[in-house]
Amino acid sequence: MLRRLDGNSPSTIVDLGCGTGQLSARLIERFPHATIAGIDFSAGMLAEAAQRLSADPSHPYALLRADAEKLPLAPSSIDAVVCTESFHWYHHQAETLEGLAEVLRPDGRLIIASIATLTSRAESLIRGITAPSGRTIRALAPHQMRRLLRQSGFEVLHQQRIPRVGAVPWPVLTDARLL
Ligand SMILES: C[S@@+](CC[C@H](N)C(=O)[O-])C[C@H]1O[C@@H](n2cnc3c(N)ncnc32)[C@H](O)[C@@H]1O
Numbered sequence: 001m002l003r004r005l006d007g008n009s010p011s012t013i014v015d016l017g018c019g020t021g022q023l024s025a026r027l028i029e030r031f032p033h034a035t036i037a038g039i040d041f042s043a044g045m046l047a048e049a050a051q052r053l054s055a056d057p058s059h060p061y062a063l064l065r066a067d068a069e070k071l072p073l074a075p076s077s078i079d080a081v082v083c084t085e086s087f088h089w090y091h092h093q094a095e096t097l098e099g100l101a102e103v104l105r106p107d108g109r110l111i112i113a114s115i116a117t118l119t120s121r122a123e124s125l126i127r128g129i130t131a132p133s134g135r136t137i138r139a140l141a142p143h144q145m146r147r148l149l150r151q152s153g154f155e156v157l158h159q160q161r162i163p164r165v166g167a168v169p170w171p172v173l174t175d176a177r178l179l
Contacts (some may be wrong), residue, residue, distance in 0.1 A: 009154025010079035021049030
């Protein structure tokens with residue numbers, strides 16, 4: 001994910017569903033001149049992220065408690081959004097992507113890496129068996145993710161499986177650009 005952003009010099013980056021801020025910390029290291037904002041709706045996760053990120057007081061960063069599905073960000077204000085292992089929890093994925101298309105600048109990058117199925121049928125099966133728990137997993141197959149992104153005004157630049165021990169099938173990274 002970090003490599004995909006190299007060469008773009010984004011000056012504002014949002015780590016969506018930042019959790020404990022592991023990726024935010026690496027973004028700060030990699031893009032020392034960028035403003036980095038970690039967004040998550042869990043106060044507990046944000047508290048851990050705050051602890052982790054306060055290790056480098058020299059860098060401007062923000063942590064924001066918000067729902068990824070209703071982002072309180074100004075239109076066309078963000079250069080890049082990264083989102084790891086979070087998108088599969090979103091209830092309204094199409095609307096979330098439309099919201100992201102609003103807050104990103106034209107040409108802005110959206111890179112999502114998340115658990116993924118292989119087929120629409122498998123996606124529907126997993127959605128069905130997880131729904132009764134109230135924590136529905138929407139692990140889109142790669143072609144479903146591409147379709148959703150295109151419908152929201154993005155061009156898909158790259159897609160790849162990410163080898164990971166213990167995850168079958170491997171998670172998928174999708175890199176897209178707002179048209
Ligand atoms: C498995 S953690 C991943 C955290 C981090 N991105 C990482 O890769 O380590 C998923 C995170 O997504 C957050 N999350 C899930 N749904 C969300 C939503 N609708 N809005 C904001 N954050 C959300 C959770 O609170 C959790 O911190």
